[in-house]
Amino acid sequence: MSLDPNSLIDEQKLNVNPENYSSDQEARWCPGCGDYSILAQMKKVLPQLGIPREKFVFVSGIGCSSRFPYYLNTYGVHGIHGRAPAIASGIKIANPDLSVFVITGDGDALSIGGNHFIHICRRNIDITVILFNNKIYGLTKGQYSPTSNKGMISKSSPYGTIENPFVPVEVALAAGATFVARTIDREPKHMVEMLTRAARHKGTSFVEVYQNCPIFNDGVYSELTDPKTKKDKLLIMEDGKPYIFGQDNNKALNWNCNNFEVMDVDANTDLDNLIKHEEHAGRAALEFMLVSMTINPDLPTPIGIFRDIKMDTYEDLLIKQINDVKALKGEGSLEQLFNSGNTWMVNGK
């Protein structure tokens, strides 16, 4: 979403209390579901954006995640399975003044809605897409999804899946989204930052949220959330900083022969010599290399911003084109419309 960072926020007017964004509907996710955390963080983010509440429109598809709009007291459209990006595109193009979010899940965005998902990324319409990735179909009670780990046992894969999973961030990067990030339900502060950055980005922004489904896929991210393992397994990428992780911040990524390798660091290591994260660089090779760590068991899983680049938005280009044509041909009137082409008169007697 766009925002002039210099504009002062009138806190009174803008309902900055997160609770001001609760609807009268009680959230109906299972107890312990990661979706509660995402909702709570979103309620903190929205009041900070400097956008009046009535300008927010949340559009969703079908699935556990897609109930999300009902629990916010903004405008909301609970659409059909996989098609939220299409509806949201129409809304944003028709009224660019609105601040439009798409709430989706791994099945919704990457299976049934895969086509819409890649095309919204490609067009760079100023919409924020948030994908709750629990690597399972929850609402339909436990079938494997397009992001499920290979070999996973589920209701529809009793002998283990034989399909390769999508890595959502990788798809978004490849499809050309101009802002791509990942966060996790158990890191609320990090999530607030990612959601805020995504919302403020002008162009299609994509945030994958690792979300635990305690009912059908419990613990799928436990390595990344368990205090015993998370420091070794989770890499928090920060702009301009080296990739440091590990129990005692004792590991770093090093760039060697076009590959990442893990090296030990200590107080004596010259951090300046290490490769640093550049979220604005837009260098595909590096972005994809970072993303590929997700499925490499020897490397930590990165969260943070993979890409944040500037590019004209679809709606800005469209409006510019309309204005250009108007400048060239003048504002069209029905008079002109009816009388263009080959016309002739038949006179009455």
Add this chain to the structure above:
Amino acid sequence: MAKKNVQTLKSVTIRFAGDSGDGMQLTGSQFTNDTAILGYDLTTLPDYPAEIRAPAGTLFGVSGFQIQFSGQPVHTPGDSPDVLIAMNPAALKVNLKILKDNGIIIVNRDAFQARNLELAGYKSNPLEDESLTGFQVFPVDITTLTKEALKDSSLSVKEKDRAKNFFALGILYWLFTRSMDSTMEWIKQKFKNDPEYMDANIKALNAGYSYALSTELFATSFHVEKAQKKPGKYRNVTGNEALTLGLITAAKKADKELFLGSYPITPASEILHELSKYKNYNVKTFQAEDEIAGIGAAVGASYAGAFGATTTSGPGMALKTEFMGLAIILEIPLIIINVQRGGPSTGLPTKTEQADLLQAVYGRNGEAPMPVIAASSPADCFQTVFEAAQVAFKYTTPIIVLSDGYLANGSEPWWIPPIDSLPEIKVEYAKDPDSFKPYKRNPETLARMLALPGTPGLEHHVGGLEKNESGNVSYDSENHDLMIRLRAEKIKRINDFVKMPELVGPEKGDLLVVSWGSTYGVVRTAIEQLLDENKSVAGYHLRWINPLPKKLGEIIHNYKNVLVPEINLGQLIKILRSEYLVDAKGFNKVRGLPLNIKELRQAILDILKG
């Protein structure tokens, strides 16, 4: 110079036919323009091969263009041509069977050499054997004569050859005692930056005219009588152009931006092409990634306050089905245009058919009532889509507008309505947070309250799950039953707003013909002919198929027999039978072509005989 006669005719049907590369569509449309400017009534039908570049000389590569014109009202492009212009043997072979007895055939004799004859499957040259007896054949060396006329031109042989369609047009202008001014003007405009081409085409046109004038071959030319048409300004439009104009006009009259979400598909793509040119009319066109996203974006745009529309043909309708269900439960104004083509599946993409009617009326999951309106002629597409828009906003509903391949590409003069004569389309949105409930209804129309995102205090949720009046999800069984009945009742009430169709013929009698969509012209012509012959027959042409006209049940039972002609295997007839328990008979031809007047007349006469 030979002495020539002029013969006067009431109405004429001409068919231009040749290879895709022979320029017959252009020749046809030039002749059409001239015909229109002269004040005749007319209807045209182009007939393209499905392949973009079909091999030259083959039967399936033949491209045709047919026009019927007259001083009297013309409702169809004509069953069988009086005049056939055949630029090669294949064009002759394909079209001969529909030509009128003793009809005129003008052929390009140069094209009748061994290779082309073989491609067309002729064992011997039809110009030299007996196979064309019963027709008036005029073999003209069009290629040679065109080359001769252009011998001073610096164009290549191939380029010169391309001008031969203008030579043929010149012959026709002479044959119908016309001046060539309109085409001259057009050539000068079109080729103003290409003086060589301009010169060549003008020379070819003149040469054709002079040739016809001077040769002994043509002894008679024709004059078609003119009659007074409704005074006013006219413009020739195809159905797709009329839909485009109608959409823009309706959006303007509703004071809204027009948003078209669409995906390319034959024969609906022209609407997308046309609308994308009209950016300065507050038109936003969105070429979506697929049919589904096309309607999805239109739903979103309509929700956000634009005039939302989507255009497609049969296969695309199948894909849009789920979104239509959403639009129905959202109760949101939306125009869904289906330019029907031959089905099922990919079927006959470039041909016409009426076989998507049941899909339009019933083809969704759940109780999903959808208003359906069908255009009856190319120019009528304008009024049809305009009326659909009025209803969509008044009753907060999506609407399916049915056109078809024949209307889409066919053309006729459109009487340009004075802009003030078209009503404003009133659209109301909720403003007051205290009284706002998303599914609170207008007691008269049952339209729901719409509120635009961006309006302070009216934040609410809509969606595919069943809602109660307050807009909250409701699994309550009584509420669901109520909402289903309300949505159905709302569509019925559209009848309070729309006009009933006009009954043609006596109010009681032996036979009522009930028709819909593009068969209007054929059915009307057949009925008018039979009424002239004092037959006890009447016609009722439906505009809205859902809801059906209030009085139709009554009307239908005033006749001993009911006949339903359709370009499908009997779809409207199923609806009428189930709605009115009437033993209606069908007249069904599914050939990818308009119905044939002669055949329909015969079917009517057979019923009248009993």
